[in-house]
Amino acid sequence: MVRKDTMNTLPTELLLHILSHLDVPPPSVTRFSHEPSILLTKAKSTPLKSLRLTSHRFHALATPILFRYCVLSLDHAPLLLPVDARTLDAMQAALETLSPHELGIYTRMRAKLDATQPGAYREDFDTVMLEFVDVKPGDKWMEQSGRTSWVPRLPPHFREMATFLGEHNLRHKVNGLVVVAQRDYEPDFGYSTTTVDGPMYTYHAVQDLWNSVFTLLDPERVVVAAPPGTLATLTETSTLSSDGWAFEMLCHYLELRQDRPRRSEREWKAEELGFQGSKGYVLGAGPVIGDRRGLLIYARPWTHIGYNEGNSLPVYSTYEYHLKQTPKVLYLVLARLGKEARCYVRSLTFVAVFPFSSHMRTMLRSMGKVPTLKNLRVQLAPGKENNVLTDKVRMRKAQRGDLWMELDGCYSKLAEFLWSLEDGGHVQS
Structure with a gap:
């Protein structure tokens, strides 16, 4: 007969090895190339979370593993x-x-x-x-005034999250962070703003958001899942398009990764004391105005950028679809990084389903301005998980001939881009 507490008698090292087999990759990794959705972090199976609830010992052992990947949903109500x-x-x-x-x-x-x-x-x-x-x-x-506007801000429980991670020495355990925003940022600050500037207010709110996040965490990987307008706001860029309605892109993904060694908890505490002692910085209290660390793309020396702009299929059902402009958040991000004296980006992943060839030409132009780029991976057609071509409801009035024509044009532009590279490159498609 096997005793009920047999598992608890095993040494910690062996239990950790057993738990490692239940540690599956997060959905933000396995589904990043799928059609974007706000539900990116939702998993069908969570064996490690379930085991964590069975005993105090498993709770203590599984917690550091689970918190390697955290999700931060921005406050969507105020x-x-x-x-x-x-x-x-x-x-x-x-x-x-x-x-x-x-x-x-x-x-x-x-x-x-x-x-x-x-x-x-x-x-x-x-x-x-x-x-x-x-x-x-x-x-x-x-x-009901019709003049309200939503601005991206941290949720009320962010301070509780910061306290929990600090008390349990988990800050240095967080390898990945997914920031999710459900609302699309549509500013209603179009009139005279000589006293209080609406865009400047948003700028400071976003700067405060990222300063608070990166004061608390130093993740190797950050993913932002948000509507194009909100993602543009969180990256201090723009969509460069007024045709977003035609594309019906409810969500885009931006992935940023850094390769440098991460700090230990001891280094974290030393830095936190340094902030409090030299600057009087209080976690989440606000940024130093003008500090570029408050901008996401400058927060860390990112070496990889991934972008998934989703499916362009709906626009093919509109009149003169080829005249519509796709949101270009990634274009502006790369254009800004390409102008930096020190750019660390070495690899780039671009995912789009049936984009326009003209849009692909624009994106490749921005990629060519990143001098450190060595590895490029692109996906321009739906994956095995996507049945959009056989779904009559989603196809609407789109003609398959138009889809394949644009796809062929995209690959032609890609071939021209690779041919023009002086140092060569590595492309997966």
Whole structure:
């Protein structure tokens, strides 16, 4: 008869070896080349997580293994409202229906407006923003104003995550981080912003986000899964396209990897003490304005970039599809890195399903500006897991002849690109 506590009598080294067989690669690795989805980190089977719940000993042994890969979902609920004189006038007309939070904002902003110069009541001052305010649950007037905008920010539980990793000495164990954003960033800051600049506000919010993340962690691999507009915001770039609606790309993937040795927990603690002692830096409190470390692509010496822009099939069903512009986040990222005096990127993976040949030419042009690039891997057709060509609903009015014509054009552009390389390269497709 086998005793129930037989497993607990085994030495730790043997148990760790057993656990290693349950440690399967994360979905962010195995499904990175699949059609992008916000559900990238969802796994069908989690044997190690299940075993971790069976006893205190397995919990202690499995925790460092599980936390090698972490997921950080950005806060998708809070909205921001730009407040100006016209906003206050509209709120004044609805004072009886305002929530306590909205009423407090109105009182504070009205006092701030009254304290401005006498010229504050000029007509050209009406759309000068006084401040951005958070929309709280129950703020129905603000939610229905039509002027709210979402800005990427860390979730409320980020501090709890930081405390947990620190108390259990897990910060140096984190090898991979996936940042997920569900909402698409569509700024509504298109009018005069001489007092408070909407894009600048977003810039500081994103800089604070990445400063907080990389002060806490030093992962070898970072993946961002987000809609194209949000991904552009998180990388301080743009989509360079107003045709995103035609492509129906709900999510793009950006992968960044570094090869240098990672720091030990002792080095982490020394650095944290250095931050607190020399700069008074408090985790998550905010960045030093103008610090380039607050930008994702400069946060670490990334040696590999992976990008999956998904399926372009929906656009083939639109009128004059060939005139539509694909979102070009990767193009701008590579263009920026290519201008750096020290560029570390040696390998690049580009995944796109039936992209335009003109888009491929543009992407290859940006790749050619990265002087350190030695290895290029591309995938331009659906993989075995993707049945899009046999799905009549997804094919809609798209003509297969158009798909193969564009695909042939992409490979022709790729061949021309390789032929033009002076140092050669290694391409997988």
